[in-house]
Amino acid sequence: AAGVIQSPRHLIKEKRETATLKCYPIPRHDTVYWYQQGPGQDPQFLISFYEKMQSDKGSIPDRFSAQQFSDYHSELNMSSLELGDSALYFCASSLSTRGPAGTDTQYFGPGTRLTVL
């Protein structure tokens, strides 16, 4: 079965640079979530989108922005990168229970490991 795809898998940036992470949800999933997992930490929710509209917002810094496109893929844009942004960034997707077949269960991609030097 198709899974969530994230690209790139690894990214190295310098401080104050920008980074763009991409997420391609499971086909027919309508909701995308972004999480940040620091070293030795549990994943922390950043932001989610349902049907291309922002749905929920967590601890996402103002330097970060995200959107979901017409093909349901999502991009997380990170500017003015700081050393503390080094983390594993997960995208997850789900099929919302707003529809008859939805379960809201989130399936995670493999993550993008961002290293800020």
Next chain:
Amino acid sequence: AQTVTQSQPEMSVQEAETVTLSCTYDTSENNYYLFWYKQPPSRQMILVIRQEAYKQQNATENRFSVNFQKAAKSFSLKISDSQLGDTAMYFCAFMKDEGYNNNDMRFGAGTRLTVKP
């Protein structure tokens, strides 16, 4: 706010034996979901099992089962016939079920499980 507590930072079990991972949560919500995710050394987040709060029957997936005690706000994971491939970090997660909104998951700090040969 919802909190998830995993009181066992590390556990170990012999291959083929049974182990139980503990999870408690705090919420004033009546409708919600609970999950166990597994994160092996590859760092992939893999769904292990899901429980709807309105269901009294405990969820089971092959060797994995839960003991869901809603009144006690407890959600433990039992792994039977442990296998070396079960070695991973296990996260307990909580998600509200508001129906009209797509909610982020709140994770516990994780329990690192090692299966010994």
